[in-house]
Amino acid sequence: MKKYTIKDIAEQAGVSKGTVDRVIHKRGKVSQKALEKVTKILEEIDYKPNPIAQSLKNNKVYLICVVLPDPKEDNFWIPCVDGVNQAIEEFRSFLVDIKLFFYGPSSTQSFKEVNEQILKLTPDAVLLSPLFQKESINAIKSFRSAGIVVSTFNSQIDLEQAVSFVGQDLYQSGRVAAKLMHTIVPDHHDIVICHFSESLSNAIHMQQKEKGFRDYFNGLKGADHTILTLSVDQADPDQSLVNFLESNNKALAFFVTTSKSYNLVEILQGLNRKNTKVIGYDLLDRNNDLLRKDKISFLIHQSPKTQTYIGLTYLIEHFLFNKEIPSKKLLPIGIVNSENLITYLEN
Amino acid sequence: MKKYTIKDIAEQAGVSKGTVDRVIHKRGKVSQKALEKVTKILEEIDYKPNPIAQSLKNNKVYLICVVLPDPKEDNFWIPCVDGVNQAIEEFRSFLVDIKLFFYGPSSTQSFKEVNEQILKLTPDAVLLSPLFQKESINAIKSFRSAGIVVSTFNSQIDLEQAVSFVGQDLYQSGRVAAKLMHTIVPDHHDIVICHFSESLSNAIHMQQKEKGFRDYFNGLKGADHTILTLSVDQADPDQSLVNFLESNNKALAFFVTTSKSYNLVEILQGLNRKNTKVIGYDLLDRNNDLLRKDKISFLIHQSPKTQTYIGLTYLIEHFLFNKEIPSKKLLPIGIVNSENLITYLEN
DNA sequence: TTGAAAGCGCTAACAC
DNA sequence: GTGTTAGCGCTTTCAA
Numbered sequence: 201m202k203k204y205t206i207k208d209i210a211e212q213a214g215v216s217k218g219t220v221d222r223v224i225h226k227r228g229k230v231s232q233k234a235l236e237k238v239t240k241i242l243e244e245i246d247y248k249p250n251p252i253a254q255s256l257k258n259n260k261v262y263l264i265c266v267v268l269p270d271p272k273e274d275n276f277w278i279p280c281v282d283g284v285n286q287a288i289e290e291f292r293s294f295l296v297d298i299k300l301f302f303y304g305p306s307s308t309q310s311f312k313e314v315n316e317q318i319l320k321l322t323p324d325a326v327l328l329s330p331l332f333q334k335e336s337i338n339a340i341k342s343f344r345s346a347g348i349v350v351s352t353f354n355s356q357i358d359l360e361q362a363v364s365f366v367g368q369d370l371y372q373s374g375r376v377a378a379k380l381m382h383t384i385v386p387d388h389h390d391i392v393i394c395h396f397s398e399s400l401s402n403a404i405h406m407q408q409k410e411k412g413f414r415d416y417f418n419g420l421k422g423a424d425h426t427i428l429t430l431s432v433d434q435a436d437p438d439q440s441l442v443n444f445l446e447s448n449n450k451a452l453a454f455f456v457t458t459s460k461s462y463n464l465v466e467i468l469q470g471l472n473r474k475n476t477k478v479i480g481y482d483l484l485d486r487n488n489d490l491l492r493k494d495k496i497s498f499l500i501h502q503s504p505k506t507q508t509y510i511g512l513t514y515l516i517e518h519f520l521f522n523k524e525i526p527s528k529k530l531l532p533i534g535i536v537n538s539e540n541l542i543t544y545l546e547n
Numbered sequence: 548m549k550k551y552t553i554k555d556i557a558e559q560a561g562v563s564k565g566t567v568d569r570v571i572h573k574r575g576k577v578s579q580k581a582l583e584k585v586t587k588i589l590e591e592i593d594y595k596p597n598p599i600a601q602s603l604k605n606n607k608v609y610l611i612c613v614v615l616p617d618p619k620e621d622n623f624w625i626p627c628v629d630g631v632n633q634a635i636e637e638f639r640s641f642l643v644d645i646k647l648f649f650y651g652p653s654s655t656q657s658f659k660e661v662n663e664q665i666l667k668l669t670p671d672a673v674l675l676s677p678l679f680q681k682e683s684i685n686a687i688k689s690f691r692s693a694g695i696v697v698s699t700f701n702s703q704i705d706l707e708q709a710v711s712f713v714g715q716d717l718y719q720s721g722r723v724a725a726k727l728m729h730t731i732v733p734d735h736h737d738i739v740i741c742h743f744s745e746s747l748s749n750a751i752h753m754q755q756k757e758k759g760f761r762d763y764f765n766g767l768k769g770a771d772h773t774i775l776t777l778s779v780d781q782a783d784p785d786q787s788l789v790n791f792l793e794s795n796n797k798a799l800a801f802f803v804t805t806s807k808s809y810n811l812v813e814i815l816q817g818l819n820r821k822n823t824k825v826i827g828y829d830l831l832d833r834n835n836d837l838l839r840k841d842k843i844s845f846l847i848h849q850s851p852k853t854q855t856y857i858g859l860t861y862l863i864e865h866f867l868f869n870k871e872i873p874s875k876k877l878l879p880i881g882i883v884n885s886e887n888l889i890t891y892l893e894n
Numbered sequence: 895t896t897g898a899a900a901g902c903g904c905t906a907a908c909a910c
Numbered sequence: 911g912t913g914t915t916a917g918c919g920c921t922t923t924c925a926a
Contacts, residue, residue, distance in 0.1 A: 205902095205903055205904085206903065206904065206905095207903075207904095217903090217904080217905090218905090218906085221904070221905060221906085224904095225905085227906095249903080249904070250902095250903055250904075252902095252903080252904095253902075253903035253904045253905090254903080254904060254905080255904095256902090256903080256904080257903080257904050257905050257906090258904090258905080
């Protein structure tokens with residue numbers, strides 16, 4: 201298992217290392233004869249340059265900026281920060297510098313400002329969650345024209361704009377929830393899809409999930425479910441829920457499209473409504489407690505921590521070792537109940 | 548964001564790079580005075596050597612051998628081979644050489660032979676699935692005394708023998724299955740735990756899963772389930788199943804502790820038994836088909852591909868970049884239904 | 895006990 | 911067009 205070096209190839213071809221390097225990187229200034237000779241050898245041995253040596257030569261500290269909504273305002277994002285920190289820790293001794301930036305989850309203005317601030321730093325790459333469609337496309341454009349590599353996570357925006365996306369298939373995620381609901385709820389049952397939209401930016405997410413959910417039930421043969429959609433009023437979610445529930449006392453099965461299932465469950469408990477089935481998203485502490493107590497049947501895990509962690513490792517390994525960045529990575533849709541919860545929390 | 552090099556430190560301390568290196572690696576032959584000076588600086592800047600430069604210097608091809616049961620004899624292991632191949636592909640250009648070895652899943656003799664063969668190659672590390680308790684401990688001992696790093700996956704053996712284990716908590720996995728069963732099966736129901744033990748080596752696995760499963764139900768307050776255990780006769784599994792089912796026609800809910808759920812389902816279909824609920828393991832093609840057709844309610848995913856892939860990356864990054872090898876990595880227990888199946892298959 | 899120097903594989907500047 | 915050379919950060923040998 202001999203690994204060939206550029207020196208071996210140079211000797212074999214009877215040229216110098218410099219010439220071999222020129223051939224490898226197609227930098228021209230090589231005679232036809234030398235080119236052919238070297239190319240032939242390269243192909244024969246399927247030469248791959250040692251990425252470690254390449255990286256050492258290129259001793260530059262890569263700057264990567266991560267942009268996401270402030271986890272203090274929406275704790276869905278807390279694990280994303282954990283993922284970033286894990287990457288920082290893991291690559292501490294390498295030549296990478298990772299900086300975190302937060303914006304207000306409902307302020308396009310703060311999103312803009314943060315991006316302008318980052319642009320001034322001219323980082324090598326930006327990893328961002330493009331909550332706001334239009335503003336994100338603008339931001340990505342200006343990053344790219346400054347030669348900055350842009351990767352995205354969590355929110356998929358229709359684009360050839362970004363190099364890479366790490367996240368989940370939200371339509372499929374709605375189908376998963378529907379299938380679970382179908383397994384735990386008898387036929388002839390009313391099912392309620394609840395949208396808690398703390399920031400309008402989630403609208404697309406919620407729609408895709410709803411579509412998947414409804415499509416699943418529409419596709420059933422002898423199906424007979426009434427599916428309602430409830431968009432919880434942001435101004436006063438609790439009252440909005442109470443009103444709905446009091447006028448729909450047959451509603452016992454709920455699919456919450458955001459991480460707010462705890463909010464719904466607390467209201468249900470307040471109204472003393474029994475035998476409800478709730479399926480929601482995200483392993484927040486308050487959700488986890490209710491899952492353990494069987495007040496929530498299933499949570500769907502969107503792997504927020506993994507999303508940022510993987511997004512970052514793609515970038516880092518690209519810079520350090522010339523690895524290709526996958527253009528799209530859709531993570532598995534995790535189904536979580538009270539018993540496998542712990543195995544997700546420990547990872 | 549300046550990264551310090553040993554040259555910087557040497558200059559700061561007024562000594563040579565050699566001396567700094569001696570301090571860092573505690574190789575002695577350093578005067579008290581120099582030692583203190585350098586140590587102080589190292590601590591102040593929290594110096595971490597550049598692992599890329601270290602690795603480049605150490606230009607050695609690391610040999611890692613992977614030992615697992617022949618996937619032709621038990622296709623549970625096919626994805627494990629995929630995981631190995633993924634790691635090979637990903638680290639193709641680095642100085643690592645990964646070799647695969649198979650043994651007969653029910654032949655301790657072939658396990659022994661393979662290990663002897665590997666011992667002769669004196670690899671740097673071995674990653675193995677220690678199916679056979681006793682023989683594995685012996686093998687690991689001889690590897691370790693030859694200075695070979697040993698990591699394990701899939702089967703946990705009670706040991707400080709191996710450096711690392713990647714796998715799942717099987718007891719918890721049984722609990723997950725039980726919880727799922729509990730959600731989909733009415734009370735007052737007979738539940739059957741089915742052990743298909745194609746090789747005796749699985750015995751411990753199955754026991755742990757059974758224990759978790761039973762413990763879950765025993766822990767319920769107003770529970771009222773009859774749980775039977777069926778150990779399917781290896782000599783003639785089909786007949787053995789038919790006999791059992793004909794004398795237990797109340798049995799409609801089944802937990803299959805191995806990847807053979809398809810086998811049970813086919814028999815159930817042959818007997819034309821309806822309304823059965825089956826929970827099993829592993830995303831084999833035959834299981835997946837039945838999951839899609841709703842003949843299996845849930846499959847539990849043990850992430851075999853990830854197990855070998857992670858096991859290998861731990862070893863490789865340890866050798867190449869001095870990363871620490873986690874002594875135990877328990878992967879999330881995946882709950883799979885017809886809708887999130889595809890998201891697992893694509894990963 | 896210490897410093898100087900060579901070299902790992904690769905790149906890029908420079909001289910011819 | 912081509913070869914030579916210096917140097918990335920670190921380790922290790924050798925001479926002092």
